[in-house]
Amino acid sequence: MVFANKGWENTPEAARLACDYAREHGIKHVVIASKTGYTTDIFMDTFAKAGVDVHFVNVTHCYGDLGPGQCEMTPEKRRELTDKGVTVITATHALSGAERGIVNKYGGVTPAILMADTLKMLGQGMKVGVEISLMAMDNGAVPYGEEILAVGGCGHGADYVISLIPGHSNNLFETKVIDIICKPRIS
Incomplete structure (x- = not known):
């Protein structure tokens, strides 16, 4: 499915398409990029x-992304999600993290940032989906070698769903994108 435009309004349809794909392919793990938890x-x-x-995994922005010592997900929302069985991960972004700090201070480009920008050529959601899958794998939230769904978007909500088998960050080229379930048209 290709959405005519990117954005929050695609979230319900992305969820329906992901659900249908999970049922059809026996997917047992869905990793969602959601800084507040409401997309989850x-x-x-x-x-x-x-x-x-x-099993749902919610990957938030890391502490400090909103401001020093701050996280966009409230403690109450985190507790609500975990009480429902969701694994909530708040960690350094796999494809930027410390490298972004180096680039911000000294300039230039680093391999992980180059990789992130290359994935963005297929859409912001592709980069996000691969990145959160690496983060989920590194945190033990999804099983090694198993196909999962990854859900991303362009800032708010979800408009990109991919199926993939993620690797760990230290072996990120083991990651295999299997299908693009939905995405917005890139203009």
Whole structure:
């Protein structure tokens, strides 16, 4: 599915398409980029209504992204999600992290940032999906060698869903993107 435009309004349809794909392919793990947790709520509701049982992983922005010592997900929302069985990961972004700090101070480009920008050629959601999958794998939130779904977007909500088998960050080229379930048209 290719959405005519990117944005939040695609989230319910992205959730439905992800749910259908998970049912059809026996996917048991869905990793979602959601800085506040509300996109994860929409996916959980969609899967529950369809009777599709999966393990959800919510990957937030790291502390400090909003401001020094701050995280965009409230402690209450984190507790609400974990109480529902969601694994919540807040960690340094796999394809930027410390490298971005080096570039910000000294300039230039680093291999991980170059990789991130290359993935963005396929859309912001492709980069996000690969990155959060690496983060989930590095945190033990998804099983090694298993196909999962990764959900990303262009800032708010979700408009990009991919299926992939992620590697760990230290072996990131083991990552294999299998299908693009939905994405916005890139203009």
